[in-house]
Amino acid sequence: MIEFLSPVWPDRADARPPKKRPASLEGVSVALVDDNLDIPFTTHLETLMTTRYGAKVRRLVKPSGTAPSPAALIADAAEADVAVVGIGL
Amino acid sequence: MNLISERVTADDYDEAIELFYDRHWTDGLPVVLPTPKRVQALIDYVKREPQESLGAIPPKGGQATIEKLAINAVMGGCRPEHFPVVIAAIEAMLDPAHNLNGVLQTTHMCVSLVIVNGPIARALGINSRDGVFGNGYRGNGAIGRGVRLALWNLGGAVPWDTDKATMSHPGEYAFCIAEEEEDNPWRPLHVERGCPEGSSAVTVFACEGPHSTFCYGTPEEMLHVLTDTMCALGNNNLHVLGQTLVVLNPLNAEEFAKRGWSKDDVRRYLWEHARRPIGDVRACGVVHEQFRKMERDAGRYPLRWDLDNPTTRVPITARPEDIHIAIAGGRSYFAAVLPGWGGFGGFAVTRRIP
Numbered sequence: 001m002i003e004f005l006s007p008v009w010p011d012r013a014d015a016r017p018p019k020k021r022p023a024s025l026e027g028v029s030v031a032l033v034d035d036n037l038d039i040p041f042t043t044h045l046e047t048l049m050t051t052r053y054g055a056k057v058r059r060l061v062k063p064s065g066t067a068p069s070p071a072a073l074i075a076d077a078a079e080a081d082v083a084v085v086g087i088g089l
Numbered sequence: 090m091n092l093i094s095e096r097v098t099a100d101d102y103d104e105a106i107e108l109f110y111d112r113h114w115t116d117g118l119p120v121v122l123p124t125p126k127r128v129q130a131l132i133d134y135v136k137r138e139p140q141e142s143l144g145a146i147p148p149k150g151g152q153a154t155i156e157k158l159a160i161n162a163v164m165g166g167c168r169p170e171h172f173p174v175v176i177a178a179i180e181a182m183l184d185p186a187h188n189l190n191g192v193l194q195t196t197h198m199c200v201s202l203v204i205v206n207g208p209i210a211r212a213l214g215i216n217s218r219d220g221v222f223g224n225g226y227r228g229n230g231a232i233g234r235g236v237r238l239a240l241w242n243l244g245g246a247v248p249w250d251t252d253k254a255t256m257s258h259p260g261e262y263a264f265c266i267a268e269e270e271e272d273n274p275w276r277p278l279h280v281e282r283g284c285p286e287g288s289s290a291v292t293v294f295a296c297e298g299p300h301s302t303f304c305y306g307t308p309e310e311m312l313h314v315l316t317d318t319m320c321a322l323g324n325n326n327l328h329v330l331g332q333t334l335v336v337l338n339p340l341n342a343e344e345f346a347k348r349g350w351s352k353d354d355v356r357r358y359l360w361e362h363a364r365r366p367i368g369d370v371r372a373c374g375v376v377h378e379q380f381r382k383m384e385r386d387a388g389r390y391p392l393r394w395d396l397d398n399p400t401t402r403v404p405i406t407a408r409p410e411d412i413h414i415a416i417a418g419g420r421s422y423f424a425a426v427l428p429g430w431g432g433f434g435g436f437a438v439t440r441r442i443p
Contacts, residue, residue: 002105004122006095007114007160007242009151037383064387066191066433068147087148087194087251089433 022081025053031077032057033085035065045084055082065089091139092125092132092156109164116234116241116262120164131159134169135176143176144183147190148251151243153179158239165235165263170213171228173442174291175235178203178265181293181440182240188434192295193246196253197325199295199430200260202334203236204415206279207289209442210267217267219419221336222299233263258298266417272339273416274346281352282439289442294413295435296334297324299425304341308348311341311424312358318426319363319405319412325431326405327365328377329384332436333405334427335359338418352414360409364402380431389432413437 022028034042049055062069066089077083099105105122109115132139139156146153162175182189205215215228246252270277279290302318304311326333384390391407429435
């Protein structure tokens, strides 16, 4: 028998469970978090979600595309039913 | 022993090795098993409280406790005497200037290089000479991999999840060198960056892999080649500034010094001449323009270059000081250029090793 130690950090016991994924976007509030690198793309995405799928979209802008959103912005986005974010600039 | 990590058991060595793969606790290579005895030896060596944390490693926020760092360092092959270097490297990477969160998740291929300076580099046999970015030396391999495994297991940016690197490079397994200080006419990198003479330190800098640079001859001939390599259109630096690293071999440095060039003379020449006409830069396309605009809007791209003037030659960094120069490698024909991520981060940070 060999004994060794786990190299990973344990999952938080108090981690907030993810929200239930809605069946459709009809009437759903969406936080669309953007870094304004490509505003036409984000506007197009907003239009599609609003006109084709009936979502209620609110745009939030993070100050940098290469750093995490501030805590207040994350808390704001968490008020919505769904949040759309990007990673990996 | 005050070790609180979960204890895991396996019937034999083979089963243990496979368990690390099954749980995604390794980077793709087998590991040294982090037994409590091995981990304790590293902690005893540095005489630090096991539950002391250097901070949360992004993006998933696992705490870089001395215990967790020791576990990952053992897995990478570190002996106790390697562990202070691993700790200092993680401390440096957690400095906000390095923007580790971005470095670990960007689509760019940058990886945080660890450069070790001072007596500890020689004592630990960390290679600074022929084949410096290659294999064959335990210090480079074990420290480099111990650091990477800590980022892997505590930060949790993995390529099928939030590590979005389009290409990445082999430095993701281990990326650690020493600077050559004996065969070097100039002050060592860490002393330039504020550490006392005779001290030991690490400098981390997020960069691409080394670009070979056929660099031999007079100072003017060497600079001609270096400047061309540094301002390739594919580099982020040319579009969004940031920092870059030039590694000259000891013979290069000797040739410069014999002709009266200081390291700062070389740095300034490189900054003034590693430039491209704005027309070349514009021809790269609209996306590159958008990135530059984003950097200007964020206040990270100085306005002192008139980008609407067709005679403007665009620099690769905002200031000469953002060109880092280190001495390493064999006495031969080749230098290396390691472009950075750009103005987004990955900037060089230096930390003393106690």
